[in-house]
Amino acid sequence: xxxxxxxxxxxxxxxxxxxxxxxxxxxxxxxxxxxxxxxxxxxxxxxxxxxxxxxxxxxxxxxxxxxxxxxxxxxxxxxxxxxxxxxxxxxxxxxxxxxxxxxxxxxxxxxxxxxxxxxxxxxxxxxxxxxxxxxxxxxxxxxxxxxxxxxxxxxxxxxxxxxxxxxxxxxxxxxxxxxxxxxxxxxxxxxxxxxxxxxxxxxxxxxxxxxxxxxxxxxxxxxxxxxxxxxxx
Numbered sequence: 272x273x274x275x276x277x278x279x280x281x282x283x284x285x286x287x288x289x290x291x292x293x294x295x296x297x298x299x300x301x302x303x304x305x306x307x308x309x310x311x312x313x314x315x316x317x318x319x320x321x322x323x324x325x326x327x328x329x330x331x332x333x334x335x336x337x338x339x340x341x342x343x344x345x346x347x348x349x350x351x352x353x354x355x356x357x358x359x360x361x362x363x364x365x366x367x368x369x370x371x372x373x374x375x376x377x378x379x380x381x382x383x384x385x386x387x388x389x390x391x392x393x394x395x396x397x398x399x400x401x402x403x404x405x406x407x408x409x410x411x412x413x414x415x416x417x418x419x420x421x422x423x424x425x426x427x428x429x430x431x432x433x434x435x436x437x438x439x440x441x442x443x444x445x446x447x448x449x450x451x452x453x454x455x456x457x458x459x460x461x462x463x464x465x466x467x468x469x470x471x472x473x474x475x476x477x478x479x480x481x482x483x484x485x486x487x488x489x490x491x492x493x494x495x496x497x498x499x500x501x502x503x504x
Contacts, residue, residue, distance in 0.1 A: 278314055362491070
């Protein structure tokens with residue numbers, strides 16, 4: 272189990288045991304890290320991840336709190352992180368994305384109006400050179416939505432949008448744990464957009480395929496699911 276995952280598991284156990292309850296404030300970082308036998312950096316990454324999936328709330332100048340959610344909902348969110356190591360179903364959603372999103376990019380290269388392409392440029396430019404994982408994910412969702420809409424096929428755009436929620440937390444996890452995931456995502460988004468703007472449908476399709484396959488492969492490696500979904504090479 273990765274160091275960040277181990278840190279998350281230990282915080283989970285504190286919540287499951289009732290040692291930490293919804294609304295409770297976490298101990299000081301140094302104290303909690305020492306108590307759990309973790310480095311402060313590992314603990315910090317775990318807190319960041321749990322805040323992104325709304326298990327913890329970081330209040331600037333005040334501390335970090337367990338969110339005031341129903342305990343069952345807390346466990347559902349935390350369980351995702353561990354279930355990802357046992358359940359291949361999220362890969363099936365990414366397989367569907369790999370079929371549909373390259374088709375949307377290909378069609379967008381033929382149909383997307385110039386003003387809509389300019390809106391996607393602005394979306395990427397507004398992120399700046401070094402966005403946070405949270406900002407990137409918000410932009411990522413909007414990027415894929417705009418490309419799907421740009422395909423000119425409303426049914427296709429609607430189906431792609433329906434895949435957003437089942438894959439969102441896996442994308443969070445990739446952004447937090449894969450080296451250079453943010454920079455790689457931005458570069459691939461720009462490559463897709465450049466091909467669309469140049470009206471090169473085959474290139475747009477290829478870059479969109481590379482983009483989705485990269486996430487699929489990361490999930491397979493991160494959760495050790497090769498026996499469930501063998502690599503397609």
